[in-house]
Amino acid sequence: MALREQLKKMILEVLPGVDCVIGWGAGYDALHAAPLFMRAPEDVERFLSGPLGAFGAVQNPALFLPELAGKKIGLVVKGCDSRSVVQLAAENLIKREEVVIIGFPCEGVIDLHKLRNKLAAHFVVNEPGGVTAVNLAGDHLALTAGGQEYTFKRDEIMADKCPRCREPNAVISDCFAGIERRADNIADDYEDIAALERMSLEDRFRFWEQEMSRCVRCYACRNACPLCVCRDHCAGASRDPHWLTQADSTRDKFMFQLIHTLHLAGRCTGCGECQRACPLGIPVLLLKRSLGRAVEEMFDYRAGLDTEAKPPLLTFRVEERKIKEREW
């Protein structure tokens, strides 16, 4: 049975016992999926009904769990999404028993910012909204626009988080569709961060000034983050104290990203929703990954793998193993 059919069967089994099951349905065109809230059996027909299937399942449904607290929710998760669920449970932001988790082996999702960059070179298509037909066959995605077909390799338009993903299978699930993908041979070399760090400090600062200069302060990055739980008490919006100016200041916009990043140190699971949600394609995930690597190196800890684990920056040890305080 195809993956979609297996998942639909599981959703139908879970549905009677929950308020709704959250997954992905077809959005307004063939390339865009939208979160799908399935409440009745007929809603399940719309699950992954777009031509991209699970390759288009970009959103992280764990985002909606805290706002639905108190209700029993079914959740279809990719590996990265499942880590958000684990982290939310580890921090007592959700109750594990209120969520029925349906996992599947994820083979990666599309990055529409990348596709946008690829399409910009083609006069007739030039952006995803110009595409009229989509066909995903094996390792190739064929797009039709203006009567012409354009083919891309799946790998070149896949989100960067996917090829380095060490948990493509849900790390926690109540039911699992399909056969687990092998991932013990996959490592994250943090080459993106290393490349940034090879730049001089001045160049790196100019890079961020350039990138942040187009921020319109819509806060999609913040609101798309499943672990960003301050909600309407955000430091970016607070007037008293007045942490950040309302002036159109690139440095203060960057400062907000740094606040967000520090709040997520040791909590961020790298789902990349902040960067995907940014309408202007600012690569804000780099900041979070930088601290994610630091936490992994210093505390041997990766967020979202164990509901019983304590995030290292939410606790302390009298003597940290890798912090040699007494040497000086």
Next chain:
Amino acid sequence: MDAKFISRGQLPEWLRSLAARFAVLAPARAGSSVIYRPVDPEAPPRQPELAVKPTESAKRALFPLSEALLTFVKNQPDGKPGLELRETPPPRPCLVFGLPSCDARGFLVFDPVYAGSGTAGKFQDNYYLRRREQAVLIVKTCPRPLSTCFCNWVGGGPASTEGADVLATELKDGLVLEALTGKGARVLDSALLRPAADEQLTAAAQSRAASEAAMPPPVDISGCARALRGKFDSAGFWQGHSAGCLSCGACTCLCPTCYCFDLSDEERGSRGVRLRSWDSCMLPLFTQETGGHNPRAAKAARLRNRISHKFSFYPDLHPSLPGQDGHIACCGCGRCIRSCPSAVDIRRIVTEALGTAAEGAE
């Protein structure tokens, strides 16, 4: 009026020459997005990005993301606490090159509000009006509709001239520029431009006709104001449509017609500035009251407000012709759909409120 032609090669030079007289904004690529960037007359000439519809709207030209309304100094003349207010200097006249027609039509929604329609003209917003009066908008015919475009549902079109000072139409080797207003004619008075030849004018007219023909037929949304009024108390309707909403402000920030702002006084020592900056009705703090109550605490209530404001409240307050629906406060640019992380589709909400199926929008 005048019609001129400029070759693609000369275009950057012309924009640079305009930058001596205006604060010129032109579309430029930045990462995966296209934004309106100031043209720097000192920097090497750069081709504007004209192949891709800008990711953001052009509203920042007349309604900056943040602007200083006044500065103040606390002082103590004669030993008594006092406050000296200083006006901010008037802005340079602005010229936007290459905005799509929907962006220019977006300002038609701003105009009555900032001219004081709510107070019968008694309170006018001079900050907006003085920018508006001087601004020159060079609209570029949109060659191809995107899956999110629906300007023709709300009275627009890919080659609409409404609100434009110059209409630019791309040909293979350059652009035909047709002046529509006196302001527009004056910016076309340049030695870099030559009069458009008859065959160029014909080609431009054909290109515009092809653009109009490429738009899918519009869905009739007349009666939407009344339909949305009828949905005001349907909690299920709004909860259903807002379920995937993140409550971020991507839609409102990129929208050419969202004109709401916030005011904040920022002080440093005895000096301070009063800032006006974009606000977003999709954020919970928008309606947070000092006493603690929030009349729109739920995201469903906020989505209802945004959609109803555009398609119901505003048209009710701004009637067009007697017997017709009022002016819809949406120009159909589709940016709220295209840039929504959850792909919330404003068209679907309006058509479902009307009880009609959005064929062709799927």
